[in-house]
Amino acid sequence: MSRSKKIGFLVSGLIMLAGLLAWGFQFKEGLVLTNMRNSYTWGLYVSGLAFFVGNAAGGLVLSSLIYLFGVKSLKPFAKLGALTAFANVTAAMFSILPDIGQPIRLYNMILHPQFRSPLVWDVLVLNLYAALSLIYLYILLLPDLKGPLKKIALKVDDPKAFSEKWARRLAPFSLVAAVGIHVITAWIFATQGARGWWNSAVLAPDFVAAAIASGTAVVFVVALLAYGLKEEFKEAYRTMAVIISVAYFVHIFFMYNDFLIHAWYGATEALETLSITFIDYAPAHAFEVLAPLVAVILLLNSKVRSSAGAMISSCLLLIAGIFTHRFLLMPGAFDKIPFTINPLGMQDTDWSLPIASGDYGSLVNTFVTEWHYFPSGVEMIIFSGVVAYACFLMILAVDRLPIVSEAKA
Amino acid sequence: MRRGMVIDLEKCIGCRSCVVACKQHNAQPAGNWWNRVFTPGSARHLTPPQKGEEYFLPVHCQHCQNAPCEKVCPVGATYRHTDGTILVDFERCIGCRYCMAACPYGVRQFNWEDPKKAMKKYGYQAGYSYGYPKDYRLDGRLVYTPVRPKGVVEKCNFCVHYLEKGLDPACVRACPGKARHVGDFDDPDSKVSKMIREKNGFTLLPEKGTRPNVYYLPPKRKEV
Structure with a gap:
């Protein structure tokens, strides 16, 4: 095992362990350890769900481009695509787990699923996608399962042809499932009439666009780390840069299209919602738009694409921007009390009805109309643990399975 | 039978007896308030707004007919009783x-920590307890318990544990202004249906399309 892999294992393993311990502590004490309260019920963990689901799009992009649209240059990265998809879609589920107040009761999702709930749809589609990614990865690995790995290989006459045939057959299903995870995750939010910030028809298409940008960037980074900068992959890297760019611009278009419509009509409630993102969170909003823009401009430049370090930095910048976008899913929804009325007989007055904060302290109000959320230390450690899990799993898989073998051949 | 409530804002004197009765009868953990009385327009909660503009607005679960909370619950822990009341199963949540996130009225509260610890944090004297002391099950489901598990959501249940004893919800019984009334909304001749018809009953946030089972009667004039 190489030195860098060893360091990767050690660091990600330790962070994962810290996350697990923090979750244990939170399990014992309750979600009071987070900075969420009654008026701000979802935070970093749910943003994390949306973020990781988006990152899982890489598998979809690669498998459909290779097997449905015939982009052969990406073929060496197909296995990495399936691996990042599996790592991220499971990370999405691990991210939502600590958000559950009674995790032991999760069996109720199986015993009493309530099929009107978009959350039930999401759990189903995320599990389906995780299973599909794993099957996909296995099929792609089949021709290379040799030596000690031969035990787990399916006995077929011509593994290469078998793998090719089934990868092609599965591609359309993987495409549907992959689009499904983004659309259904978006529906969790978009169906909620109580939250104007989410209740938009553009949210689901926008989730797909942002996911294609960040999911491809994740594969891009992993591919660069695994294969480095080789002449034979130049075309593949260029293709991925173009996909990321197009997806980013579509995402920006969807987002601002929605903002413009609401800002133009100028309903008080909508303006108040928009002001949260544009004024209260102005630096974060600037970052979510500009960081990926800079990344895209860099990635489209062929000079930048001649340095692995520059490409990795650009992709990480883009992923950071999309993460900020996912974080901003919450303030617009929770910094404004949905229950805002025009009190009887008062002119031009919008009045928000305070919510019991659920917190007590000498400086905390019992009833609040605003709650300034920033994740607590415990939330950040648990979230970092989930990121570390995805990294650990990917390093482990690359180390133990013939995922990057083609490059050596 | 669709159980509903009418709150006559003309009769509400803003004493918040209903808030206290609700809190006590339902053994609400420290920091949880199923029922609140607002002073719309005031600069700060619980203080009067400008002179001549005062009125009081009691708010608790609206027991909506199109209830987003019921529809989003992945396990059916929040569910609708046969009389239209929205209940929470404390064992399934x-x-x-x-x-x-789904409720536009902000009436749902979470048990962020063990209620016993919360009592201590809030400075309640050791051993002090309040509220209806026994578990109450409806068709086997735990819809009321005096000691809440940590990590579950709760809200107004129209005092379902008093229903079979023929008792009205605690807030209705405790109201000194006699501003609160419960009855059958399906029956056009019931007292509550007549009040809504004759006194211009209205609902909160009608634009959200939730169709609440709680109606309000507008005050004729403000408290001065």
Whole structure:
């Protein structure tokens, strides 16, 4: 095992362990350890769900481009695509787990699923996608399962042809499932009439666009780390840069299209919602738009694409921007009390009805109309643990399975 | 039978007896308030707004006919009783808080920590307890318990544990202004249906399309 892999294992393993311990502590004490309260019920963990689901799009992009649209240059990265998809879609589920107040009761999702709930749809589609990614990865690995790995290989006459045939057959299903995870995750939010910030028809298409940008960037980074900068992959890297760019611009278009419509009509409630993102969170909003823009401009430049370090930095910048976008899913929804009325007989007055904060302290109000959320230390450690899990799993898989073998051949 | 409530804002004197009765009868953990009385327009909660503009607005679960909380619950812990009341099964709730994101009225509360610890944190004297002391099950489901598990959501249940004793909800019984009335909304001849018809009953946030089972009667004049 190489030195860098060893360091990767050690660091990600330790962070994962810290996350697990923090979750244990939170399990014992309750979600009071987070900075969420009654008026701000979802935070970093749910943003994390949306973020990781988006990152899982890489598998979809690669498998459909290779097997449905015939982009052969990406073929060496197909296995990495399936691996990042599996790592991220499971990370999405691990991210939502600590958000559950009674995790032991999760069996109720199986015993009493309530099929009107978009959350039930999401759990189903995320599990389906995780299973599909794993099957996909296995099929792609089949021709290379040799030596000690031969035990787990399916006995077929011509593994290469078998793998090719089934990868092609599965591609359309993987495409549907992959689009499904983004659309259904978006529906969790978009169906909620109580939250104007989410209740938009553009949210689901926008989730797909942002996911294609960040999911491809994740594969891009992993591919660069695994294969480095080789002449034979130049075309593949260029293709991925173009996909990321197009997806980013579509995402920006969807987002601002929605903002413009609401800002133009100028309903008080909508303006108040928009002001949260544009004024209260102005630096974060600037970052979510500009960081990926800079990344895209860099990635489209062929000079930048001649340095692995520059490409990795650009992709990480883009992923950071999309993460900020996912974080901003919450303030617009929770910094404004949905229950805002025009009190009887008062002119031009919008009045928000305070919510019991659920917190007590000498400086905390019992009833609040605003709650300034920033994740607590415990939330950040648990979230970092989930990121570390995805990294650990990917390093482990690359180390133990013939995922990057083609490059050596 | 569709159980509903009418709150006559003309009769509400803003004493908040209903808030206290609700809190006590339902053994609400420290920091949880199923029922609140607002002073719309005031600069700060619980203080009067400008002179001549005062009125009081009691708010608790609206027991909506199109209830987003009921529809989002992944496990059916929030469910509708045969009389239209929305209840929470304390044994089934997984604590995902989707219902809290879905409710436009902000009436749902989460048990962020063990209620016993919260009591201590709030400075209640050791051993002090309040509220209806026994568990209450409806068709086997735990819809009331005096000691809440940590990590579950709760809200107004129209005092379902008093229903079979023929008692009205605690807030209705405790109201000194006699501003609160419960009855059958399906029956056009019931007292509550008549009040809504004759006194211009209205609902809160009608634009959200939730069709609440709680109606309000507008005050004729403000408290001065």
